[in-house]
Each structure stands twice: as C-alpha cells, then as structure tokens.
Amino acid sequence: MKLTRLDDWLKLRADISLPTGMWIDGRSAAAEDGATTPLISPRDGEILTHLPAAGAQDVARAVRSAKAAFDSGVWSRISPRERGETLIRWADLLEAHRDEMALLIALEMGKPVTIAWNVELKTTIGLIRWYGELADKLMDESPRGKNDALALVTREPMGVVAAITPWNFPMTLSTFKMPAALVAGNTVVLKPASQSPLSVLRAAELASEAGLPDGVLQVVTGSGPVTGAALASDNDVATLTFTGSTDVGKQLLHYSADSNAKPVWLELGGKSPNIIFPDAPSIEEAIDVAGWAISFNSGQMCTAGSRLLVHRDIHDQVVEGVTNYLAGLRIGDPLDPDTEMGPLASQRHRNDVLAEISKGMQTRAQLVLGSDQPLDRPGWFVEPAVFTGVDPDDRLAQHEIFGPVMSVLTFENDDEAIRIANNSDYGLGSAVWTSNLSRAAQVSRRLDAGLVWVNCFEEGDYSVPFGGRKLSGHGGDKSVHGLEKFTTTKTTWMAV
Ligand code: NAD
Numbered sequence: 001m002k003l004t005r006l007d008d009w010l011k012l013r014a015d016i017s018l019p020t021g022m023w024i025d026g027r028s029a030a031a032e033d034g035a036t037t038p039l040i041s042p043r044d045g046e047i048l049t050h051l052p053a054a055g056a057q058d059v060a061r062a063v064r065s066a067k068a069a070f071d072s073g074v075w076s077r078i079s080p081r082e083r084g085e086t087l088i089r090w091a092d093l094l095e096a097h098r099d100e101m102a103l104l105i106a107l108e109m110g111k112p113v114t115i116a117w118n119v120e121l122k123t124t125i126g127l128i129r130w131y132g133e134l135a136d137k138l139m140d141e142s143p144r145g146k147n148d149a150l151a152l153v154t155r156e157p158m159g160v161v162a163a164i165t166p167w168n169f170p171m172t173l174s175t176f177k178m179p180a181a182l183v184a185g186n187t188v189v190l191k192p193a194s195q196s197p198l199s200v201l202r203a204a205e206l207a208s209e210a211g212l213p214d215g216v217l218q219v220v221t222g223s224g225p226v227t228g229a230a231l232a233s234d235n236d237v238a239t240l241t242f243t244g245s246t247d248v249g250k251q252l253l254h255y256s257a258d259s260n261a262k263p264v265w266l267e268l269g270g271k272s273p274n275i276i277f278p279d280a281p282s283i284e285e286a287i288d289v290a291g292w293a294i295s296f297n298s299g300q301m302c303t304a305g306s307r308l309l310v311h312r313d314i315h316d317q318v319v320e321g322v323t324n325y326l327a328g329l330r331i332g333d334p335l336d337p338d339t340e341m342g343p344l345a346s347q348r349h350r351n352d353v354l355a356e357i358s359k360g361m362q363t364r365a366q367l368v369l370g371s372d373q374p375l376d377r378p379g380w381f382v383e384p385a386v387f388t389g390v391d392p393d394d395r396l397a398q399h400e401i402f403g404p405v406m407s408v409l410t411f412e413n414d415d416e417a418i419r420i421a422n423n424s425d426y427g428l429g430s431a432v433w434t435s436n437l438s439r440a441a442q443v444s445r446r447l448d449a450g451l452v453w454v455n456c457f458e459e460g461d462y463s464v465p466f467g468g469r470k471l472s473g474h475g476g477d478k479s480v481h482g483l484e485k486f487t488t489t490k491t492t493w494m495a496v
Pocket of ligand 1: 165166167168173191192193194223224225226227228229244245246248249251267268269301302400402428468472
C-alpha cells in the first residue's frame with residue numbers, strides 16, 4: 001500500500017467522484033421514477049452521494065436485459081477460456097484501482113482503509129483471478145455404463161443469477177458470487193446492501209471496461225424490502241444466492257416459493273465458539289487471536305469469535321489478556337492508515353449493538369470491558385465489550401450481535417466444551433486451541449459447524465469452500481464446489 005498517511009487518502013477522496021447511478025446494460029442508470037436515497041458514511045455521518053432507489057420496474061428491466069444477454073449467447077456460448085480471460089482482465093483493472101476501491105469501502109461502511117486494501121481487496125482480486133484461471137480446466141463426464149449408448153453429463157449455466165449481499169465485506173462477499181456465476185456462463189444481477197453499494201458499482205464499471213458484454217453484470221441499488229424482494233421474486237431469475245442475516249434468508253425462501261421455486265443458496269449468521277484448552281500451543285497467541293477474532297472489522301463478521309469458551313483453569317489469565325488486547329486497539333478514522341478498528345456500519349446498527357450490551361448488563365454476566373454508550377466522537381463508534389460469566393442459554397450466548405461484543409463462557413472438560421459449543425442454532429465457524437492431536441481431531445469432528453480452525457482462526461483459501469450449516473445456511477461459496485450452485489447438469493444419451 002503506497003498511500004501511508006491520512007492526508008494521502010483525504011487527497012484521493014477529494015480527487016474521485018462517487019457513483020450516482022445503478023449499473024445496467026454497461027452504463028450508469030437512474031430509477032425510472034427518479035427516486036433516490038442518500039448514502040451516509042459511518043465515518044462521520046456525511047452524506048456521500050445519492051443513489052437510485054430501484055423499484056420493481058427497475059429490477060424487472062435489469063433482469064429482462066440480463067436474460068436477453070444470456071439468451072443471445074454473447075457470454076454463455078463463448079469459450080470458457082474467453083470468459084476466463086475477461087475475468088482476469090477485470091482482476092487486473094481492480095488491482096490498478098486498488099486504492100480507489102479501498103477508499104470506497106472505507107467511506108461506505110467504515111472499514112479501516114488498511115484492512116480494505118490488504119485483506120478485502122486481496123481476497124476480491126485473488127478470487128476473481130482464481131476463477132478466471134479455472135475457466136478452461138473444468139471437465140464434464142462420460143460414464144461408461146453401456147456399450148450401445150454414450151452418456152454425456154454436462155454442466156450448463158442456469159441463466160440469470162441474482163445475488164443479494166451484505167455490507168460487512170461489500171466486495172469480498174459479492175465476489176464469493178460474481179466470478180463463479182460468470183465463469184460458468186451465467187449473467188448476474190447483483191443487489192448490494194443499501195449501506196455499501198459504491199465499491200460494487202465501481203467494480204461493475206471496471207468489469208465493462210475489461211470487456212464484459214453489456215447486460216452480463218447488472219447492479220441494482222435500493223432497499224432490501226423493495227429492491228431485494230423484487231429481485232428475489234422475479235420469475236426470470238434462475239437461481240438466487242444470498243449472504244446476510246438468517247431472518248432475511250428465511251424470507252427469501254418464501255419469495256422463491258411464491259414465484260418460480262428458484263433454488264435459494266444461503267450464507268447466514270453465526271455465533272462462533274472459540275475454545276481454548278490449557279494445553280494450547282501458546283496461550284498468548286490464543287489470547288491475541290481471540291481479541292482479533294471479535295474486533296476485526298469491528299466484530300461485523302459472520303464468523304466472529306463471539307463465544308469464547310475457556311477452560312476454568314486459565315479463565316482469569318485469558319480474560320485479562322483479551323481485555324488488554326481489546327483496550328489497546330487504535331479506534332479511529334477509517335481513512336487513517338494507523339486505525340485498527342473503525343465505526344460500525346450505520347447508526348441503526350450501532351444503536352442495536354449498544355442495546356444488546358445494555359440487555360446483557362441486566363443479566364448475571366459481568367461487563368468487564370466496554371459500555372452501552374457510544375464513543376464521544378462523530379460517526380458510529382463503539383468500544384469493544386467483554387462479558388464474563390455468561391450463561392450458555394442466555395441471549396448473550398445465543399443471539400448474533402454482529403459487533404465487537406464477546407461473551408466468555410467456561411468449561412471443565414472436553415464433553416462440556418463441545419456441548420456448549422454446539423448449543424446454538426448456528427453452525428458457521430469454530431476454533432479449538434490445543435496441542436493434543438487426539439483432542440484436536442476428536443473435538444473438530446464433534447463440532448457442528450461448517451468451518452473448524454485448529455490453533456488458528458479465519459484461515460481460508462480460494463480453493464476451499466466457505467459456509468455453514470443449521471441456521472448459518474448451506475451451499476458454501478468459493479472453490480470448485482462454489483460453482484455447483486451456478487450450474488445445472490444435463491444428461492445427453494447418444495445411441496452408438
Ligand atoms: P441483511 O440480511 O439485513 O441484508 C443483507 C442483504 O439483504 C442486503 O442487501 C439487504 O438490502 C437485503 N435484504 C434485506 N431485507 C430484504 C428482503 N426483505 N428481501 C430481499 N433482500 C433483503 O444483513 P446485513 O445486516 O447486511 O449483514 C449482516 C448479516 O449478514 C449478519 O447476520 C451476518 O452474520 C450475515 N453474514 C453472513 C455471512 C456468511 O458468509 N455466512 C457473511 C457475512 C455476513
């Protein structure tokens with residue numbers, strides 16, 4: 001990252017103009033009725049720009065033209081290699097505009113610009129390139145069941161893919177969907193969260209510049225209940241992929257049932273247990289990672305280590321270490337490259353997080369760090385909070401707060417740790433810290449979660465799927481497995 005001072009980023013902010021339209025048919029578009037909504041930065045409450053509030057007629061227009069682009073074959077019937085090369089050019093353009101993209105993310109949802117640049121854009125650009133490179137390496141099947149007939153099992157694109165994404169990683173989580181759907185030959189209509197549409201709009205513009213034909217990637221802006229609902233209910237959408245809250249995910253299943261019964265793929269909430277045994281290879285490292293796991297991205301992570309399960313014998317040492325880590329974080333302006341923790345993404349979300357802390361203070365748990373009051377500065381800032389003595393059945397241990405609020409629970413043995421860890425409607429991330437190989441293997445096997453990290457947290461790669469189970473959803477994104485939901489198999493028999 002070459003811009004190393006706050007002034008560098010403020011200058012870039014002054015130099016760029018922010019998007020004001022949706023991205024439809026390769027150009028910026030307004031809503032048919034001209035409706036717009038202001039976009040407010042969590043950094044300081046500033047109105048950044050106004051963006052179209054797409055109504056049902058705008059969504060229909062985007063979907064119709066995505067369908068026309070699909071049917072025309074301009075993307076779906078070109079060679080996979082050509083599609084891959086376009087994605088790689090897109091990744092190159094995003095790399096060339098990495099500063100601007102990081103700035104947009106910091107402005108729209110408050111992620112510190114250093115993290116946007118180093119983490120979010122690294123994954124975004126890398127994943128688009130990874131799918132681009134995969135394009136011509138996928139194989140179909142020809143099973144040898146019969147001598148007098150030849151069977152071909154081919155994977156074909158679905159048609160129009162709708163993607164609805166959240167604000168916590170606006171680019172990365174949209175990229176968990178877009179390149180996989182595109183490389184398979186689909187066209188895509190994406191609805192980013194109303195809080196964070198800027199980076200995705202700019203990325204779509206760069207995709208057009210990279211040679212993606214018009215209509216192949218559309219971005220519609222607006223609220224969930226209007227724009228998102230219209231998209232999820234559209235009969236021309238062949239498949240729907242979603243990352244967001246469990247409540248909205250469930251609602252999408254209704255929209256599907258009430259329209260064309262499209263498949264709905266859900267990546268939802270979490271309440272991830274992070275289990276520390278006294279035989280962890282390094283208690284100090286486990287402590288630092290536990291602090292990181294609840295404060296990274298201001299705790300706005302579906303995989304946040306929000307339930308810290310600590311063996312009774314090391315409880316005091318771990319709590320002291322974690323509170324010291326969190327109290328030492330540099331909270332500040334997301335445009336300052338030294339900032340480690342920025343604001344929460346919106347005023348409403350900040351108020352919800354503080355209300356959860358307030359509710360926690362009414363229970364038997366003790367608040368040993370943080371407060372139910374906002375930080376006294378412009379923007380939607382809170383201090384990290386830690387509760388100890390949390391009852392495993394209590395709201396603090398069950399409800400996803402989606403902020404920097406940690407609940408500490410204790411256990412005495414492996415069975416109790418696993419029982420508490422699995423006592424959740426969610427099943428997304430989980431971590432175990434131990435140097436005992438048998439314990440690591442046994443506990444990992446018994447954890448009811450889509451992701452298990454042993455002596456690490458949040459490890460991941462383009463080549464492995466990411467996703468959960470239970471109310472955390474199904475049908476992981478990334479990797480070759482991430483392609484399955486965007487293709488449908490066709491069996492063709494030929495008499496020979
Ligand atoms: P959200 O569910 O409120 O919104 C997600 C998206 O759905 C947004 O684009 C929103 O506009 C849209 N939406 C809202 N109501 C809708 C409706 N009625 N119909 C159609 N679309 C609608 O979630 P959020 O607040 O943006 O994000 C936080 C949630 O996302 C948390 O629960 C978090 O755990 C989850 N999340 C999950 C993962 C994962 O991979 N499992 C990753 C990140 C975030």
